[in-house]
Amino acid sequence: MKILEANAGLLSNFEVLDLLRSRGADKGFLGAVGAVTPSECKVYDYLVQSPAGTQTREKVQDFLKEAEQYSLTKAERLQASNIRPISAVEVHLIVEDCDERLSSAMVDRFVGSVEEKLPPPPEQSDETAEQGETEMETE
Template sequence: MEVLQPRAAMLSNYEVLNLLREQADEQKQYLAINPTMHFPENLATVQFEVTGYLEKGPCSTQTPEQIEAFLTALDHWKLTKAEKLQILNLRTKSMVELHLIIEECEERFTEEQLEELLQIVQQTLSRDDDMEMVEQNRRVDGELEEEPMEE
């Protein structure tokens, strides 16, 4: 494979995962046709490790429709491509994550706007395990609250 235009576009984790799955399928087809064919061992290792990592992340449950809805919802937001990509890849769930992703976040957006952005992420990139995660966070938050001091 030869890189024709370096940095021509940034890929989301969803796109990388799909590409790796397609490559794995193609490699299996080649091996079915020619069992003596060998692929570089390092390549197989990298493909396996990256696929395993990405399958544990948010991109494993995303769909093209969700991604399109997410990007459409962010049309009027003044975010860079890299910021949108990071929010998509990480499926941001908290204000802290937004502040880490968005450069000069406090100067560019109000607290209410950031809350709205989190709502957009939650609505457009929803997952089946969202309710489990919310419940888990509530339990953790409840355990971390300060207990009343005894007198």
């Protein structure tokens, strides 16, 4: 084995999810030769309940374009699309030296564009579904 290039590019969570979906990870492990493996299914399960679960290619591209104006690094923009920060404290986590680089008004505007461009994470629908189930059970 020879490593030709250790870092040939960053992949956003959405891209990995899309790749795994095209491999058939959303249908679960079937055990066929060359088909999706259990470890791939686990990664898929993790990503599908993250904010990447509801994203589409157009929305992510749209967001990354929008985020260019905040002079963030590429890794910071990708992390923003992975985490979908919807509060100022989350933006401060992702952006290094946030106090010096972004004014609080810019942070607020950034949060606004995150909320506008990226769809809400799938968790909420899961929770309501679970609540629905427990209600069914109590009935």
